[in-house]
Amino acid sequence: GEDVEQSLFLSVREGDSSVINCTYTDSSSTYLYWYKQEPGAGLQLLTYIFSNMDMKQDQRLTVLLNKKDKHLSLRIADTQTGDSAIYFCAPEWGSQGNLIFGKGTKLSVKP
Amino acid sequence: NAGVTQTPKFQVLKTGQSMTLQCAQDMNHEYMSWYRQDPGMGLRLIHYSVGAGITDQGEVPNGYNVSRSTTEDFPLRLLSAAPSQTSVYFCASRDRGGGNQPQHFGDGTRLSIL
Numbered sequence: 241g242e243d244v245e246q247s248l249f250l251s252v253r254e255g256d257s258s259v260i261n262c263t264y265t266d267s268s269s270t271y272l273y274w275y276k277q278e279p280g281a282g283l284q285l286l287t288y289i290f291s292n293m294d295m296k297q298d299q300r301l302t303v304l305l306n307k308k309d310k311h312l313s314l315r316i317a318d319t320q321t322g323d324s325a326i327y328f329c330a331p332e333w334g335s336q337g338n339l340i341f342g343k344g345t346k347l348s349v350k351p
Numbered sequence: 352n353a354g355v356t357q358t359p360k361f362q363v364l365k366t367g368q369s370m371t372l373q374c375a376q377d378m379n380h381e382y383m384s385w386y387r388q389d390p391g392m393g394l395r396l397i398h399y400s401v402g403a404g405i406t407d408q409g410e411v412p413n414g415y416n417v418s419r420s421t422t423e424d425f426p427l428r429l430l431s432a433a434p435s436q437t438s439v440y441f442c443a444s445r446d447r448g449g450g451n452q453p454q455h456f457g458d459g460t461r462l463s464i465l
Contacts, residue, residue: 244393271451282441283394283456290451328393336401337445338384338409339454341393 242266242333246342253350258316260345262329267310269331273339274303274314277326286314286327316347324349353377357442357457364432364464372427372460374442381447383425384454387411387438394441400425401447432464 244264252258264272270291275283289296289303289312296303302315312329326344333340358373376383384399386409396409400419414436416428425444429436439461443454 248391271453273453275456282458283443285453285455288451288453330394336399336407337382337447337452338396338399339394341386341395343391343393 242340244329244331244340244342246327246329246345248343249346249348251348251350252319254319254321256319258319258323258347258349260314260316260327260329260347262312262314262342264310264312264329264331264340264342266331266333266340267307269333270337272303272305272312272329272331274301275328275330275341277328277344279325283328319347319349321349321351323347355442355444355455355457357440357460359460360458361461362463364429364462366432366434366464368432370429370432370462372429372440372442372462374425374427374457375423376425376442376444376455377423378444378446378455379422380444380455381422382452382454383419383442383444384409385415385417385425385427386441386443387436388441388459389438397427397440434464436462437464438462 273288274286300317329342330339385397386394398417442457445454
């Protein structure tokens with residue numbers, strides 16, 4: 241079946257850039273999403289990229305897509321302690337636009 | 352505009368009990384779905400619906416029933432709860448128009464089966 245892989249943990253210092261990587265198997269994904277989950281909370285949409293784009297910038301967030309390698313990354317510039325959370329990569333799959341999620345990357349930001 | 356509302360937020364059940372998790376959205380979204388999230392796992396799709404009267408199975412449908420009698424509501428039923436169904440359950444909805452239509456998630460229901 242379809243699969244999404246992410247590294248489980250990332251630790252950075254406040255003010256540094258964070259890069260969260262994701263690989264996926266479904267090459268037909270039209271939109272690929274990044275969601276953020278804070279402890280005990282639901283999922284918050286962070287950003288997304290359309291499959292015919294290589295890069296999308298949204299304030300401190302930069303999404304890079306390498307469709308050939310099925311690799312997606314999320315860069316957070318000037319990472320703050322409030323960015324500490326779990327980040328999920330979620331490409332669309334199938335004709336109904338369902339999402340398939342990775343296990344999530346837990347980002348820890350040290351002051 | 353409340354978005355996606357899930358009730359209850361927490362629930363403890365005994366093995367074999369039945370229960371319905373409620374999900375309502377006020378955005379007139381056609382598409383709704385249920386996911387479960389287990390520790391160290393991503394979200395896995397249980398069931399989804401592309402409109403009133405239409406439902407379909409996701410990746411992990413066993414042990415769960417759904418129905419969609421209105422656009423607004425998409426309840427998830429556990430007919431005979433099992434400890435393996437201890438999880439956090441998320442409901443989501445999105446529009447089905449053209450272009451990007453991201454899913455909006457509720458805050459989750461934390462369910463424990465003893």
